Amino acid sequence: MSDHPIQPAGNARQVAVIGAGIIGLCSALWLQRAGHRVTLIDQAQPGLGTSFGNAGLFADYARLPFTSFSLLCKMPAMLLDAQSPVSVQPSYLPQLMPYGWHFFKACFPSRYRRGKQALTALQELAPAADRSLLALTGTESLVQSHGCLGLFSSVEGFAQARTQGLQERREQGVELEFLSAAQVQQLEPSLNGFHAGGVYYPKTRHTISPVALSRALFAHFCDQGGRFVQQKVDSIHADTDAVVLRCALQRLRFDRLVIATGAASKALANQCGVRVPLVSERGYHLTLDLPSDTLTRPVGWLDQGIFLTPMSDGIRVAGTAEFAACQAPPDERRSALMHTHADRMLGRHTQVKSSWMGSRPSTPDSLPVIGTLKAQPRVTLAFGHGHLGLTLAAITGKLVSQLISDQPTDIDLAPFAPERFS
Numbered sequence: 001m002s003d004h005p006i007q008p009a010g011n012a013r014q015v016a017v018i019g020a021g022i023i024g025l026c027s028a029l030w031l032q033r034a035g036h037r038v039t040l041i042d043q044a045q046p047g048l049g050t051s052f053g054n055a056g057l058f059a060d061y062a063r064l065p066f067t068s069f070s071l072l073c074k075m076p077a078m079l080l081d082a083q084s085p086v087s088v089q090p091s092y093l094p095q096l097m098p099y100g101w102h103f104f105k106a107c108f109p110s111r112y113r114r115g116k117q118a119l120t121a122l123q124e125l126a127p128a129a130d131r132s133l134l135a136l137t138g139t140e141s142l143v144q145s146h147g148c149l150g151l152f153s154s155v156e157g158f159a160q161a162r163t164q165g166l167q168e169r170r171e172q173g174v175e176l177e178f179l180s181a182a183q184v185q186q187l188e189p190s191l192n193g194f195h196a197g198g199v200y201y202p203k204t205r206h207t208i209s210p211v212a213l214s215r216a217l218f219a220h221f222c223d224q225g226g227r228f229v230q231q232k233v234d235s236i237h238a239d240t241d242a243v244v245l246r247c248a249l250q251r252l253r254f255d256r257l258v259i260a261t262g263a264a265s266k267a268l269a270n271q272c273g274v275r276v277p278l279v280s281e282r283g284y285h286l287t288l289d290l291p292s293d294t295l296t297r298p299v300g301w302l303d304q305g306i307f308l309t310p311m312s313d314g315i316r317v318a319g320t321a322e323f324a325a326c327q328a329p330p331d332e333r334r335s336a337l338m339h340t341h342a343d344r345m346l347g348r349h350t351q352v353k354s355s356w357m358g359s360r361p362s363t364p365d366s367l368p369v370i371g372t373l374k375a376q377p378r379v380t381l382a383f384g385h386g387h388l389g390l391t392l393a394a395i396t397g398k399l400v401s402q403l404i405s406d407q408p409t410d411i412d413l414a415p416f417a418p419e420r421f422s
Contacts, residue, residue: 012036014255015254015256016041017257017260018245018257021214022390023389025393028226029136029137029397031401032226034401034405039227040226040228047218050389052358053318053356055206056210056311058126059387059388060391062387063119063123067103069107085304092280099362106366115365115367118416122395122396123391125410126395129394129395129397130205133394142209142212142216146206148201149199150300151302152197152198161199161302166178175201179197181193187297210390232248233268238376242378258381258382261383263279265381272376273373274381278384279362280325280359282324283321283360285356286338286342287314287352288308288353289353291314292311292314292315298310299345305319306342314353360385360386360389362384367415371419
């Protein structure tokens with residue numbers, strides 16, 4: 001086995017990006033745009049991991065961490081309710097202990113406020129970064145701007161949200177409108193009257209095909225000279241001179257490394273001396289055999305934790321939060337429950353064309369990990385985006401490029417530091 005260095009052009013750095021999901025793809029494109037020679041490495045084809053199965057939303061409204069003592073108090077009842085959108089696989093409980101401890105600490109008001117400010121800072125920069133990459137890659141047609149709806153089951157639940165979480169979002173700069181049940185029906189006539197009204201986010205966008213978007217980004221990366229290595233990285237060795245990646249058939253040497261492998265990033269980060277309490281929060285989706293124009297925009301039933309999104313191949317039903325090992329078999333009860341909820345939302349019995357399950361990489365404080373390691377300055381981490389991978393992918397890629405290019409970053413990255421859980 002021999003080392004295979006990749007020769008850069010001029011002063012460009014040789015950079016490896018492990019992970020060809022949406023975070024890795026966007027990082028590779030921004031690095032390439034900055035003049036670096038980039039190699040993308042993944043054992044699977046680009047865009048076929050968790051990035052394949054998301055709800056398709058660029059969720060500009062998601063600026064509040066999940067960390068709160070009120071949610072923490074509700075968790076036992078939610079976990080005991082078979083109809084709840086949150087579940088835990090019993091065998092996964094030991095791996096959740098460090099996560100739970102850090103979640104508890106993140107619930108304190110001062111930490112919650114800092115987390116909210118950090119998420120808002122990222123969200124304020126995200127749309128411009130999205131526009132840059134969409135224009136660069138000619139993928140604007142894969143993203144639509146019709147806003148989205150979040151609906152509530154009861155008048156009481158809607159009223160409580162208006163004075164609490166939704167009011168907080170307004171204070172964070174989110175544009176939103178409250179709609180009555182009748183106003184919702186005017187926007188989306190195909191919906192059933194299961195709700196008491198909701199909130200409309202006019203600036204939220206969605207993609208009509210997450211996998212087509214990923215493939216188009218990858219095609220542009222390759223057209224511009226990017227290299228793709230379809231292998232599993234077995235080990236990482238970083239020192240003062242280089243980063244060496246050991247794969248099954250070869251060793252590759254680089255100047256810098258980006259780890260962006262979603263839920264699988266935890267083990268690779270451990271090899272670099274950093275322990276992140278990252279967990280696998282599995283989500284499911286179903287594709288309903290309905291015309292995509294059944295709905296104009298994504299519609300969420302917030303009490304049940306699911307979204308219906310119009311996509312090129314039908315209506316996607318996505319959601320739930322199942323804490324379970326990545327490799328554990330899917331729980332078909334989760335899919336069946338989602339299908340039941342979707343049928344109630346649409347007021348009809350629907351047929352399922354396909355189903356999917358994947359693992360979100362979730363951190364205890366709801367903030368992604370973005371930063372260069374203090375002890376290994378040749379290694380940069382970019383993972384842990386939870387429900388916001390697609391939403392924050394482009395801005396994360398830009399920040400990664402700034403770090404590796406030794407440029408000032410657009411925002412302070414201290415809240416996202418890999419070592420913050422130490």
